[in-house]
Amino acid sequence: MTETVRVAVPRKGRPLEAVLERFATTESIAEVADEITSTLRYEKSVTKGHTRPEHDVYERLADYSDLSDPAAPEYTLLRDDRDGMPRRIVFDSVVLEIDGVDIHLVGREEPFRALRTHEFGLGFDSADLVLEEVVKLRPEGLGSIEDVNARIDPMDTDVRVVSGLGDTVYHTLMADPELLPPGSELDRDFVADYAGDLCISPRYERLVEAVLGTRCLDDVTFAYPNDAPEEEAAIAETGIGVYLTMTGSTAREHGLVLGEHLFPSETVLMENVAEATPAAETVKRAIASPELETELKV
Template identity: 65%
Template sequence: MTETIPVAVPRKGRPLEAVLDRLATRVEDSHHAPERQGVDVASIADSISSILRYEKAITKGNQTATDDVYDRLADYSDLSAPGRPEYTLLRDDRSGRPRRIVFDSVTIPLGDVELQLIGREEPFRALRTHDFAMGFDSADLVLEEVVELTADPLESIADLNARIDPHDTDVRVVAGLGDTVYHTLMGRPECRPDGSTAAFDRAFVREYEGPLCISPRYERLVEAVLGTDAIDGIEFCYPQNGREEEAAIADAGLGVYLTVTGSTARDHGLELGERLFPSETVLMQNLEEATDGTSIVADLFAGATADSELTV
């Protein structure tokens, strides 16, 4: 009998798209051939990503749907053909809490096992509670939940496992998917002492006293990547009333935010400093729940990725 391996994934967003992209690429490159069973993994992955982008645009008011949300939900979740994904409705966090269609699940045959991706709001926590043996989530969540805070800054995703207390959780990071953006230090030139041309880096923070603007959900992450000694004399502050992060950092003078190009930061008069820590979608495994089937899935996803910041 074919073993089904449930894997927790985010319900929407960049991490889910990274999982789908990796799945489509690795299945095509590997010895697994689900297309022989009537399942085109690349088409399924592309369809899920496209639907979720469309639904996000509707939720944000950038797109207008011609049919009712329940009609769309029923159409997306048509299970008449093998490998068709299912979707579900959630209340979005945006103003008015609109209903949003998000990913629920899909099952992909992989020869000896069936891979079942199941959407969860907090995949990492689902692994911590042993509800799943495997899952994907942002490396940021691992820092926010379980890594030990020390005076030494955490500079690499590859160092995450060494900073996880084995008495706290059985979950470990297995592989990265290469969808990397960076938590970057940035500041206004006026934040430097008079006449200084010092770079905005960890050394600057160690000597700095004053406000440091961050997203409130990243307080523990920032402590981990800067080190506890470096934040002595620093007062965390946060964007208020939905204000964009770069504008709030410009007001504070110094801050940390996720950046890709940094163009918006420069538009607010900010200089980009050191890339403090990479944010990347990672595959995690609960070591106590490992089986031969989970090893097959891990091997499928853990192929070498040149863009990944993770080497384990």
């Protein structure tokens, strides 16, 4: 009898695409992954008002989800948090067969929390959430997967990070060049000697504290973008800050220089060690790729 491993995954966006890409080990799975990705990108365009569909949301949902085909992906409706709270079609479920094991990918709004409550033994989510929710704050900062797992209190959760998928953007220091003395580097040491406002997104406050370390922030006060159209604009007004960067082009447009990459924001495979099973090893092997260098790895 074929074993089935249930895996919690994000319902949409870059993290889900990274998961689907990693599982696309055969042509048939790649076709399913491409179908899901293209469907959700189209629906994102509809939600943002860039595309006007011919059929209403319920007709599209019925068209996407073929319940007569057990191998077909399924979708569901959620209320988007945009103005008017429009209904948005998101990923719900698909079963992929890899190495004799059925891997049931199940969409969740918060996969990490589904693992924490023991609903799943395996799941994919952003590494940021681990730092934001369960990593202990210490005077010294962190920057590696070993540091992350070492700072998770086993009395708080059984979830551990296993490996990253390589879909990396970075939490990066950026600053007005006039703030930097000649010859100085914009890095953690600079922040440790700095006193004043540091602009960050409010949701990343605990993450920045964990990454930089509380000692580094002794004389620092967090400032927030408030109504600024772009975080980089708010950082330029403050003088120094931390924000996610891929190429850094927007930061440079605002006259900022880029400093140290503090921590990778990456989709990671997580495991609830209390729910581990032999079949789950198949999932770990499926995402392992010696050709791919990931930022987060054991």
